[in-house]
Amino acid sequence: MAELTDQEFVEYIVKAIVSKPEKVTTQRTVDEMGVLIELTVDAEDMGKVIGKEGRTAKAIRTLLRVIGAQHNARVNLKIMEPEGGTGPRQAVEVSEEVSEEVSEEAPEEENGKTLKSSLMEELGEEEEEKKEEKDEKEEEKKDEE
Numbered sequence: 001m002a003e004l005t006d007q008e009f010v011e012y013i014v015k016a017i018v019s020k021p022e023k024v025t026t027q028r029t030v031d032e033m034g035v036l037i038e039l040t041v042d043a044e045d046m047g048k049v050i051g052k053e054g055r056t057a058k059a060i061r062t063l064l065r066v067i068g069a070q071h072n073a074r075v076n077l078k079i080m081e082p083e084g085g086t087g088p089r090q091a092v093e094v095s096e097e098v099s100e101e102v103s104e105e106a107p108e109e110e111n112g113k114t115l116k117s118s119l120m121e122e123l124g125e126e127e128e129e130k131k132e133e134k135d136e137k138e139e140e141k142k143d144e145e
Helices: 006-017 043-050 052-069 088-105 113-143
Strands: 025-031 034-040 074-078
Touching: 006 025, 006 034, 006 043, 034 052, 034 088, 043 052, 043 074, 088 113
Parallel strands: 034 074
Antiparallel strands: 025 034
């Protein structure tokens, strides 16, 4: 079997995963940092390419590192945000809109804090607790190994 280039390898793997393989495109650039492969897929297929908690994307990147090591090159994969995607920028814009609406409508509490600031504090504390629980679970897994 003929040997695939790193770019052809990414296309081959991703086209097997997605539901619209005709929309998969890659662009390869080489600079002083190594090889960069920019992957673009249909917006509906982003979840499939990234996978739960980024596991699929991480696996593809790991395989690319192996291919790069065989050719003494550093190969990086950048998954491009498709047009119409719901990336973090759009989520931030929505949350800013909601927080503006809340701040306009929020009455002052007795201690001078707005309802918005109280809610934001609670959310921050909940996220911090979740992060601590996750860190503890990871430590337990490491200890078991």
